[in-house]
Amino acid sequence: MGAVGGFFERNGLLLGLYLLFGVGFWILVLIVLPQLAMLDLSFRHNLPPSLVGGPDDVYTLENYRHFLVGNPGNPDRLFLFGWDTGIPFNTIDISVFFRTILAALAVTLFDLLLCYPLAYYLGQSNIGGFGRIFLLLLVIPYWVNEILRAFAFRILFGNSGILNFLLLNLGIVDQPADFIRADVALYAGLGYAYILLMIFPIYNAIESLDRNQIEAARDLGSPWWRIHWRVVIPFAKPGIVSGCTMVFMLTAGALAAPQILGGPSSLWFTQIIYQWFNTGQNWARGSAYAVVLLFACVGLVLLLMRLFKVKMGEIGK
Amino acid sequence: MTGNPLLRLMFGLYLLIFFTYLLSPLVLMGITAFNASAFPKAAPWDCFTFEWFGVLADDSRIVDSIANSFVVGGFTVLLSMALGLAGALVLTQIWPRLRATYYTVVIAPILIPGVVLGISTLVFWGRLNSYLGLADDSLLRNGIFLTVLGQSTFIAAYCMLVFIARLQRFDPGLTEAALDLGATHTQAFRKVLLPFLKPAFVSAAVIAFLASFENYNTTTFTFGTYPTLTIELSQKVRYGIDPSISALAVIIVGLTVLAALVNEAHKRRQAIRAGLRVADVMPPARLPRFLAGNPAAIVLVLLTLGLVATAVYAQTYSPAACKFEVLEQKRLEAEARRQKMLEDLERRRGEAASEAPAAGATGSQNPNAGAFGGVFNPNNLGGEKTAPTPAEEAPSPFGGVFAPENLKSGEQQ
Numbered sequence: 226m227g228a229v230g231g232f233f234e235r236n237g238l239l240l241g242l243y244l245l246f247g248v249g250f251w252i253l254v255l256i257v258l259p260q261l262a263m264l265d266l267s268f269r270h271n272l273p274p275s276l277v278g279g280p281d282d283v284y285t286l287e288n289y290r291h292f293l294v295g296n297p298g299n300p301d302r303l304f305l306f307g308w309d310t311g312i313p314f315n316t317i318d319i320s321v322f323f324r325t326i327l328a329a330l331a332v333t334l335f336d337l338l339l340c341y342p343l344a345y346y347l348g349q350s351n352i353g354g355f356g357r358i359f360l361l362l363l364v365i366p367y368w369v370n371e372i373l374r375a376f377a378f379r380i381l382f383g384n385s386g387i388l389n390f391l392l393l394n395l396g397i398v399d400q401p402a403d404f405i406r407a408d409v410a411l412y413a414g415l416g417y418a419y420i421l422l423m424i425f426p427i428y429n430a431i432e433s434l435d436r437n438q439i440e441a442a443r444d445l446g447s448p449w450w451r452i453h454w455r456v457v458i459p460f461a462k463p464g465i466v467s468g469c470t471m472v473f474m475l476t477a478g479a480l481a482a483p484q485i486l487g488g489p490s491s492l493w494f495t496q497i498i499y500q501w502f503n504t505g506q507n508w509a510r511g512s513a514y515a516v517v518l519l520f521a522c523v524g525l526v527l528l529l530m531r532l533f534k535v536k537m538g539e540i541g542k
Numbered sequence: 543m544t545g546n547p548l549l550r551l552m553f554g555l556y557l558l559i560f561f562t563y564l565l566s567p568l569v570l571m572g573i574t575a576f577n578a579s580a581f582p583k584a585a586p587w588d589c590f591t592f593e594w595f596g597v598l599a600d601d602s603r604i605v606d607s608i609a610n611s612f613v614v615g616g617f618t619v620l621l622s623m624a625l626g627l628a629g630a631l632v633l634t635q636i637w638p639r640l641r642a643t644y645y646t647v648v649i650a651p652i653l654i655p656g657v658v659l660g661i662s663t664l665v666f667w668g669r670l671n672s673y674l675g676l677a678d679d680s681l682l683r684n685g686i687f688l689t690v691l692g693q694s695t696f697i698a699a700y701c702m703l704v705f706i707a708r709l710q711r712f713d714p715g716l717t718e719a720a721l722d723l724g725a726t727h728t729q730a731f732r733k734v735l736l737p738f739l740k741p742a743f744v745s746a747a748v749i750a751f752l753a754s755f756e757n758y759n760t761t762t763f764t765f766g767t768y769p770t771l772t773i774e775l776s777q778k779v780r781y782g783i784d785p786s787i788s789a790l791a792v793i794i795v796g797l798t799v800l801a802a803l804v805n806e807a808h809k810r811r812q813a814i815r816a817g818l819r820v821a822d823v824m825p826p827a828r829l830p831r832f833l834a835g836n837p838a839a840i841v842l843v844l845l846t847l848g849l850v851a852t853a854v855y856a857q858t859y860s861p862a863a864c865k866f867e868v869l870e871q872k873r874l875e876a877e878a879r880r881q882k883m884l885e886d887l888e889r890r891r892g893e894a895a896s897e898a899p900a901a902g903a904t905g906s907q908n909p910n911a912g913a914f915g916g917v918f919n920p921n922n923l924g925g926e927k928t929a930p931t932p933a934e935e936a937p938s939p940f941g942g943v944f945a946p947e948n949l950k951s952g953e954q955q
Contacts, residue, residue, distance in 0.1 A: 237727020247628025255695040259662035266665050368798040370756045372775040373791045377567035478655025481758045495657050515658045
């Protein structure tokens with residue numbers, strides 16, 4: 226165990242113990258064991274506390290089966306290209322799941338398009354008076370509570386909200402438009418929530434880009450869009466992927482915005498998990514759904530990172 | 543940006559849209575905090591009032607939850623900073639082959655959805671609790687304990703990133719020199735490394751506290767019987783909203799701006815103390831010198847103007863009288879509307895009676911005319927639709943007395 230000895234030699238006993246215990250507690254007790262406990266619970270039946278650990282407490286795939294096929298007697302059937310396979314199919318949960326993933330991807334793309342120009346501007350101009358005001362204005366909404374941000378959008382988009390007030394008074398519509406039911410408010414609120422997490426990684430990446438590279442490309446006759454396509458974007462790729470990863474994960478895992486801004490007939494996947502835990506009182510099934518969400522998100526992110534050839538170490542910088 | 547005027551114009555437009563999207567929800571929410579209307583709305587404007595701040599202060603659940611938030615935030619800051627610092631120091635020493643794996647593991651909590659962290663914390667400690675045979679109200683199932691641990695799982699990673707950024711500029715030679723000169727490891731750590739990390743401690747603490755204070759996804763599974771402010775707010779927002787929530791938002795935004803200004807002023811003073819000339823710190827701009835490149839001063843001036851205007855307004859103005867006026871006006875409007883409806887009804891009855899003898903003649907042209915005053919006449923309905931907001935504005939001139947909107951507005955008033 227020369228390495229461990231070297232570790233204590235380098236840090237001293239007290240500091241060495243602090244580092245070992247700190248990192249050990251964090252990784253084992255806070256990160257790994259809870260995830261394993263959740264994974265374990267997701268493979269068990271929902272039992273009353275008195276039966277836990279008893280002979281009935283056996284492993285089962287029931288919770289995952291429920292996600293795919295629903296309750297026994299579920300009349301929905303899986304259709305493949307219009308052909309009835311006869312396999313029962315949990316239409317509600319699965320469609321909510323895919324809707325959540327696709328909507329989160331769309332929100333991420335929207336944020337990227339919205340934030341890239343400003344991040345480029347901030348990264349390439351000297352941050353003078355205006356730049357600093359911009360930064361301040363960017364940070365303030367992020368410091369406001371997540372619930373309050375969603376609440377602000379409800380005021381904005383509600384039936385008697387300011388937007389409907391304007392539309393009615395300008396004579397554009399004659400009935401208040403139901404932005405909540407149409408999920409406009411939800412998507413606007415979700416896109417809003419994580420703007421900062423998209424801007425800052427891109428800004429950090431672009432800031433370190435040597436201006437001379439852009440000048441050189443311009444001198445050689447490249448139009449502005451090709452400068453971005455060939456010089457800036459490849460250079461800022463780690464920042465862009467980092468921002469997109471964070472926005473996607475946070476959007477797919479968002480709970481407050483869908484609860485407050487979601488229409489009455491639309492659900493977010495996290496809401497289904499929440500229901501299993503609270504009103505459903507079925508922690509095992511909630512855990513299984515949480516595992517599904519976790520693996521889907523992580524898998525998708527890893528896939529995209531491989532696709533765009535970015536390493537994990539570059540995330541979060 | 544390039545010199546292309548079209549591009550510049552488009553970029554200006556883009557900035558306008560961007561910051562409208564970014565700020566208008568907050569500004570509008572702030573306005574609703576001062577509107578007397580019981581439902582938070584910025585328009586139509588009823589009355590200027592401070593009463594929602596009073597309502598907020600009287601809400602004992604909100605006040606209690608703020609206390610919970612501070613307790614949770616305090617413990618989370620301590621635990622996250624301790625773990626984050628250890629994580630950052632280990633990263634500088636770990637074998638290069640393990641580094642990528644280690645970094646992935648400790649950075650993962652940032653990317654794991656918050657609900658998953660909350661669930662896993664709840665499940666793990668609950669099972670440990672029953673495994674150890676402890677009672678249901680033991681420490682391991684305490685809401686504050688669980689919330690602190692759940693939040694620290696990912697907030698420690700934020701702190702670690704802050705410490706890593708600072709450590710990258712640390713010269714390990716300094717620690718070696720201290721050790722060579724006879725310091726113990728603990729002394730070198732305390733006297734050399736910790737002072738160097740001091741600025742990182744401050745920013746890590748601020749980030750950790752803010753992240754803890756506003757966390758919802760993790761806390762909503764772990765809070766037990768100690769709801770934090772965010773939890774309490776979400777309950778309030780989901781089961782009916784009133785402008786006292788906007789009042790709270792105004793306070794939070796105000797504190798945020800204040801903190802940002804203090805931070806800005808502090809940075810400036812430090813830069814000047816570090817030997818930079820004032821002109822270097824404040825870039826030249828076309829604003830008056832006091833405001834030159836100084837966002838803090840600009841915001842301060844705006845705030846002062848706003849405060850003065852508010853004070854003057856409050857002096858010459860009584861919210862109670864205004865509210866009474868608005869109520870009175872609404873009552874009068876409703877009265878007028880009811881009167882008009884009654885008149886219309888009377889008139890139509892009379893018309894119907896006089897038309898009755900000629901019903902055979904007119905029947906073919908207008909089969910709907912009758913005791914119902916032509917409300918089923920399709921033309922009438924069409925006319926109804928073009929009238930602006932029949933429910934709230936002037937009653938329909940088309941006399942559609944039985945149109946559902948009219949009835950509803952009559953009942954509400």
